[in-house]
Amino acid sequence: MNKNIYILGGEQTDFQRNWAKEGKSFVAMLREVVDDSLAKVDIDYAELNTLNKANDVAAFIGNFAGELYNKQGHFSAFFTEINEAFYGMPCGRYEAACASGSIALEAAINKILSNEIGLALVVGVESMKTVSPSVGGDFLGTAAYYDKEAKGLDFPFPKLFGKLADVALARYKIDETRFMDALAEISTINYANAKRNPKAQTRNWFMNKEHASKRGGEFNMDVGGRICITDCSQVTDGSASVFLASEEYAESYAKKRGISLADIPVIKSWANRIAPLTFDKKVAESKGQPYILPWTRQAVLDAYKKANLSVDDIDLFETHDCFTSSEYVAISAFGITEPGKEHEAIEEGIIDFKGIKPINPSGGLIGVGHPVGASGVRMMLDIYKQVKGVAGDYQVENTKNALMLNLGGSATTNMVFIVGRS
Amino acid sequence: MKEIKTVTILGANGSMGSGSAAILAGFGGMKVYMLARTLEKAKEGITKAVKSIRSDVIIEQMIPGTYESDLEVAIENSDWVFELLAEDYAVKESMLQKINKYKKPGTVVSTVSSGLSISRLAANLDEDGQKNYFGTHFFNPPYKLVLCELVAHPGSDSVLFKEFGGFLETKLRRVVVYTEDKPAFAGNRVGFQLMNEVAQYAKQYADKGGIALMDEILSGYTGRAMGPLATVNFVGLDVHKAIVDNLYETTNDFAHETFKMPEYFEELINAGSLGLKSKVGLYKIEKNADGSKTKFVYNIETREYDICPKFNILFIQEAKAKIGDGDYQGALDIIKNAEGFEAELCRYFLAKYISYSLSLVGEVVETKEMIDMAMGFGFNWVPASALVDLLGGVAAAKEFLKAATVEIPDLLEEAPLDQKFYQINDILDARSLFRSK
Structure with missing residues (x-):
């Protein structure tokens, strides 16, 4: 791969907002995030319109379950509700459960690489607070094999990721206290990191290690075996977007604005691997193997290989901590430790904000929030910000390369991107 | 320390x-x-x-x-x-x-x-x-x-x-x-000014819908979670009295007369109708036999409680629809151009709120950002500076205040025309404070 994909920037909504309470639909969310992103990258609707006339721009939207949460499909058509500059533009909606944002990113990259367009707007959006948590929990079950793994269950996903914790404990024979302490530490770190992020849903919530460790009872209920409330990501309304560009567009963009092309972060590699759908099949497939989730590991290896990088070159990670157990196994998938030794990295402070391999400086899905279809794009925006050096209070100094892992379902869709400087 | x-x-x-x-x-x-x-x-x-x-x-x-x-x-x-x-x-x-x-x-x-x-x-x-x-x-x-x-x-x-x-x-x-150690400090001085003046106007417009009408005119589409009089009902009429009586006694600015608490408030307080805490005040909610609830509002003229009316004021419906779609500028444009006494009242109160907020800079707080923070974080009301921008910027806001016959504060008078007026967007996205309902 010789051509670079440039990231011009983007924006996310404040994940603390409850749009249902504000009486606003996903259309308002889409309008705000697109308007804000355009302002951020210094492109206006007139420029978008000109590019559209030349058929040099397209828009991609990641959304998981609009039909359920909003009783609305065909999300890609809603770009035209925002501004007439979208009339006639190639637009598409992309869905891969919680990896919907990433699958939209991948589609945008491919369209740029095929020389069809110079500029791509990629948006992820999910408005989830339209229903109660239990109804929403049932909707989320459609990211699994609904009939076999979710139907009739309260909160099916915490239960699936609770099983992941069980398998990790059994397979690696980790001391249970140590393991549970590591999960509590993951939660604590994500909440603490989110306090530096002005767009994080939990930035004003109270959390400490003691609370995260005190499982069960009224304030930290068990929702899925070992998984309690503090181990879970949030139900979030939110949207994020980024503009991706071809080298040609990025060059002229940089020239017009008097900036150096070398200062614009690029997507160095990406990978997409799908694992067997049901959790039980995943476990059966990986029996006797070092990794419980071999396809997650494979996606990471693919991305390292394509970018000609290794874990040593990655300065920080944004991972899919839908639950503490998913972040736990990601640590070895990234190659930070051997599988089964993840707790050692946690205990040694390696993944802390100030550690040598920080994970989720943004706060992750647990701290920032998890608007399902938007999370992949939000992660891309965050690793872009880190490489560009514009992450504000949650900036990790001297970030040259950053990696994101976005999962769909019970680690069924595995998508990895590496962002760095060209 | x-x-x-x-x-x-x-x-x-x-x-x-x-x-x-x-x-x-x-x-x-x-x-x-x-x-x-x-x-x-x-x-x-x-x-x-x-x-x-x-x-x-x-x-x-x-x-x-x-x-x-x-x-x-x-x-x-x-x-x-x-x-x-x-x-x-x-x-x-x-x-x-x-x-x-x-x-x-x-x-x-x-x-x-x-x-x-x-x-x-x-x-x-x-x-x-x-x-x-x-x-x-x-x-x-x-x-x-x-x-x-x-x-x-x-x-x-x-x-x-x-x-x-x-x-x-x-x-x-x-x-x-x-x-500074000034009466009611920043947030309550601005907040209770608006709430008390709205209460005064509710009396003046008692025959047109009174309390409920005023709350409808200044409902969520104007940038707050709750109508001003619903807020009084929430905090308690006794608390309201303590704050506005103090402000009436100890301040003497252009809003002085607006701190005079209306008589019907006094009557309600004397009757123990303090608001939510006594279950009856400017509003009350009653449970019906079938478990549903009915909301009543105090009728200032008859001193009885009427079923809360539903208003169908066209410009408000249109502005709410714009807010629902995230088109805030569009909503403000509707407010700016609508006809009828309800629209005039809406414009008057938005203008007064901007004017009074900014007039306190220098006396109570050092910067307008402090007033904006007080109103945004303390009351969940869209800060005055954010309204200035949404009205189209400093020049347009001055016109808006002038048309509403409200005093233009020095801070706005002297503000540069080509800069964003609202400066705390990184800590408070003012758009989140508008409601379509």
């Missing part, structure tokens, strides 16, 4: 006392003496604190006690004494004299008072105590409303004032508005 590790909460059983204690124990990790009149009440405060922050891990940091038996030990051991007693000089002054006797040098002493004179209260302390005395006006409930107005008085130490503000910001995660 010395490190604050131990705090005494006076008034631990009240919602402000327990809610604030939860913040200190939770975010601050402090040891907290929870003092009330009886041990039972102090323990109730701890239970409320736990509920407010949704974590019971703070219990071990909380020591219940009474004013009678534990005051001396608690204050001797505390680095900060936070008083949240009744809004009454006699009650607070008598407590301050006791605090003065037991406190160590350098102990911070503060009051949650929303309107009493901080310098008058400070006079009950010795010189060291006065230097370390502030108003710390938290908002209710503290876990949800992160605002704290930090109030200085002429005898307070200015270096410590800033340091203590920094501590509230970083350690306790408060948004701190630094204010």
Whole structure:
């Protein structure tokens, strides 16, 4: 791969907002995030319109379950509700459960690489607070094999990721206290990191290690075996977007604005691997193997290989901590430790904000929030910000390369991107 | 400033006392003496604190006690004494004299008072105590409303004032508005000005829909979660009276007459109809036999309660639809151009709110950002500066105020025309404060 994909920037909504309470639909969310992103990258609707006339721009939207949460499909058509500059533009909606944002990113990259367009707007959006948590929990079950793994269950996903914790404990024979302490530490770190992020849903919530460790009872209920409330990501309304560009567009963009092309972060590699759908099949497939989730590991290896990088070159990670157990196994998938030794990295402070391999400086899905279809794009925006050096209070100094892992379902869709400087 | 590790909460059983204690124990990790009149009440405060922050891990940091038996030990051991007693000089002054006797040098002493004179209260302390005395006006409930107005008085130490503000910001995660010791400080002065004037207008327009009409005209589409009179009903008419009476007595600016509480408020208060806390006030909600609820509103003319009417005011419906789609500019354009007395009233109050907010810069706070923070974080109202931008910028806002025959404050008069007026977008997205319902 010789051509670079440039990231011009983007924006996310404040994940603390409850749009249902504000009486606003996903259309308002889409309008705000697109308007804000355009302002951020210094492109206006007139420029978008000109590019559209030349058929040099397209828009991609990641959304998981609009039909359920909003009783609305065909999300890609809603770009035209925002501004007439979208009339006639190639637009598409992309869905891969919680990896919907990433699958939209991948589609945008491919369209740029095929020389069809110079500029791509990629948006992820999910408005989830339209229903109660239990109804929403049932909707989320459609990211699994609904009939076999979710139907009739309260909160099916915490239960699936609770099983992941069980398998990790059994397979690696980790001391249970140590393991549970590591999960509590993951939660604590994500909440603490989110306090530096002005767009994080939990930035004003109270959390400490003691609370995260005190499982069960009224304030930290068990929702899925070992998984309690503090181990879970949030139900979030939110949207994020980024503009991706071809080298040609990025060059002229940089020239017009008097900036150096070398200062614009690029997507160095990406990978997409799908694992067997049901959790039980995943476990059966990986029996006797070092990794419980071999396809997650494979996606990471693919991305390292394509970018000609290794874990040593990655300065920080944004991972899919839908639950503490998913972040736990990601640590070895990234190659930070051997599988089964993840707790050692946690205990040694390696993944802390100030550690040598920080994970989720943004706060992750647990701290920032998890608007399902938007999370992949939000992660891309965050690793872009880190490489560009514009992450504000949650900036990790001297970030040259950053990696994101976005999962769909019970680690069924595995998508990895590496962002760095060209 | 010395490190604050131990705090005494006076008034631990009240919602402000327990809610604030939860913040200190939770975010601050402090040891907290929870003092009330009886041990039972102090323990109730701890239970409320736990509920407010949704974590019971703070219990071990909380020591219940009474004013009678534990005051001396608690204050001797505390680095900060936070008083949240009744809004009454006699009650607070008598407590301050006791605090003065037991406190160590350098102990911070503060009051949650929303309107009493901080310098008058400070006079009950010795010189060291006065230097370390502030108003710390938290908002209710503290876990949800992160605002704290930090109030200085002429005898307070200015270096410590800033340091203590920094501590509230970083350690306790408060948004701190630094204010002068002026009546009702920043947030309540602006907020209760609008609410009381709206109450006056409700009387004037009693035959057109009164209280319910005024709340509809200034409902969520104008940038607030709750109508101004619904807010009065929520905080209590007695609390409203205490604040506006004080402002009427102690201020004398162009809004002076708007602080005169309308007579029907007095009548309701005398009848014990204080609002939500007494289940009846400007509004009341009744449960029907089938379990459904009916909302009633006080009719100022008949002094009876009528079923809350539904209004169908076209420009409001249109503006709400724009807000629902996230088109805020579009909503403001509709408000600007609509015809009819309802639209005129809406414009008048938005203009007055902008005008009065900005007129207090210099007198009560140093910058307009402080007023914007007070209104945004304390009241959940769209800050005046954000409205200026949404109206189309400084020049358009001046025109808007002029057309509504409202005084243009110097700050707006002299503002550069080509810059964004709202400067705190990074901490508060004003769009989130508009409601379509």
